[in-house]
Amino acid sequence: MPVADSALRRSLLSLALGAFATLGLGPAARAGEVEVLHWWTSGGEARAAQALKASLQAKGHQWKDFAVAGGGGDAAMTVLKSRVVSGNAPAAAQIKGPALQEWAAEGVLASIDDVAKAEHWDEVLPKVVADIMKYKGSYVAVPVNVHRVNWLWVNTAAFKKAGANVPTTWDEFFTAAEALKKAGITPIAHGGQNWQDLTTFEAVVIGVGGADFYRKALVQLDPATLKSPTMEKALATFKRIKPYTDRNAAGRDWNLATAMVIRGEAGMQIMGDWAKGEFIAAGKQPGKDFICTPAPGTAKAFSFNIDSFAMFKLKSDANTRAQRDLAAAILSPEFQETFSLNKGSIPVRLGLKMDKFDDCAKASAKDFVDTARSGALVPSLAHGMAVPAAAEGAIKDVISQFWNSDKMSAKEAMDRLATAARTR
Numbered sequence: 001m002p003v004a005d006s007a008l009r010r011s012l013l014s015l016a017l018g019a020f021a022t023l024g025l026g027p028a029a030r031a032g033e034v035e036v037l038h039w040w041t042s043g044g045e046a047r048a049a050q051a052l053k054a055s056l057q058a059k060g061h062q063w064k065d066f067a068v069a070g071g072g073g074d075a076a077m078t079v080l081k082s083r084v085v086s087g088n089a090p091a092a093a094q095i096k097g098p099a100l101q102e103w104a105a106e107g108v109l110a111s112i113d114d115v116a117k118a119e120h121w122d123e124v125l126p127k128v129v130a131d132i133m134k135y136k137g138s139y140v141a142v143p144v145n146v147h148r149v150n151w152l153w154v155n156t157a158a159f160k161k162a163g164a165n166v167p168t169t170w171d172e173f174f175t176a177a178e179a180l181k182k183a184g185i186t187p188i189a190h191g192g193q194n195w196q197d198l199t200t201f202e203a204v205v206i207g208v209g210g211a212d213f214y215r216k217a218l219v220q221l222d223p224a225t226l227k228s229p230t231m232e233k234a235l236a237t238f239k240r241i242k243p244y245t246d247r248n249a250a251g252r253d254w255n256l257a258t259a260m261v262i263r264g265e266a267g268m269q270i271m272g273d274w275a276k277g278e279f280i281a282a283g284k285q286p287g288k289d290f291i292c293t294p295a296p297g298t299a300k301a302f303s304f305n306i307d308s309f310a311m312f313k314l315k316s317d318a319n320t321r322a323q324r325d326l327a328a329a330i331l332s333p334e335f336q337e338t339f340s341l342n343k344g345s346i347p348v349r350l351g352l353k354m355d356k357f358d359d360c361a362k363a364s365a366k367d368f369v370d371t372a373r374s375g376a377l378v379p380s381l382a383h384g385m386a387v388p389a390a391a392e393g394a395i396k397d398v399i400s401q402f403w404n405s406d407k408m409s410a411k412e413a414m415d416r417l418a419t420a421a422r423t424r
């Protein structure tokens with residue numbers, strides 16, 4: 001009986017579809033998994049990474065965490081290389097600045113222009129940021145936030161105890177350091193890892209020489225500027241900081257150095273505003289428990305560090321869809337706000353309200369715009385924004401050797417810097 005037969009089949013089919021719908025299997029069939037490589041493992045960073053995971057899961061997809069600990073991301077980049085070489089790239093990886101171009105040139109990144117177009121990225125992103133995310137005119141990465149690197153973090157109670165004033169110049173910085181030392185407080189919390197040494201150094205170079213000098217020396221890598229009297233002064237100032245750090249600084253992670261300032265064991269730290277994420281995660285309030293102030297002499301400059309995720313070519317359609325959903329979610333206004341509130345950064349998307357942000361973030365947002373106009377917005381060398389990875393690595397090594405050596409003169413360091421700058 002064909003009629004009854006087909007009626008039976010239809011009702012069985014609708015029963016089955018109903019069951020799928022009840023179990024939520026319909027959308028799940030379209031759900032995918034996104035493996036995300038990042039190095040956000042400290043307290044504040046982990047809270048921010050959690051927000052990213054939640055926004056992907058809210059779209060019905062699965063998050064596969066691929067966290068490689070190590071501030072600054074050098075360890076993560078080493079692991080990423082071996083995964084890609086073995087043909088097993090993650091869906092998304094935290095890759096920044098000029099390195100995006102290097103990865104794209106290898107042919108392993110996917111164009112995400114479809115998402116960018118649908119979400120109007122060209123309109124909601126500053127052009128300077130959009131350009132970093134594009135390879136040959138196509139988006140291959142999505143920016144997450146903007147970090148300012150040239151900050152000084154101050155423990156208010158420690159400064160009060162020492163009778164020290166928050167410094168705005170390098171002279172005032174060393175006066176404050178002396179006062180803290182006399183009060184039995186470690187003046188500068190530092191972690192002796194090469195990227196942290198370079199983070200401090202680039203702040204000193206901007207503070208001593210100004211933004212134009214920094215750009216000429218550490219972005220354009222001009223040999224004469226790298227060997228100039230101003231560079232010699234910057235190196236001498238940098239080296240003068242070392243005696244104010246403690247004996248256990250070697251190898252210390254940046255967030256443990258921040259914790260020293262949070263606890264008041266140390267008075268100051270020179271670090272990007274991911275450090276603020278640690279203060280916030282520890283329940284501390286800006287302006288009360290701690291103060292954020294531009295690193296000495298750098299109030300009119302902004303060294304930027306933009307976190308971004310590069311998207312790799314994938315074979316599975318479901319995973320590709322999930323990857324695109326992640327890219328779209330990252331630039332949504334809601335995510336932009338939640339993420340930066342935890343991370344210590346500011347949103348990268350233009351035109352968002354800053355009401356929920358603290359004064360450090362508000363100052364950062366204003367200075368980002370002002371310095372873009374004045375020409376004092378500069379890419380951070382220590383955080384992969386300024387030069388290709390090979391030159392950055394070589395410069396990083398020279399600066400650390402200079403910091404750690406009792407014998408290397410500033411003149412010798414300058415010669416070595418000029419050689420390192422030529423590394424390709």
Ligand code: BGC
Pocket residue numbers: 039045070071072073147254274305306307383
């Ligand atoms: C990254 C930040 C991160 C910091 C410390 C920087 O290079 O851009 O997102 O919090 O390193 O790990």
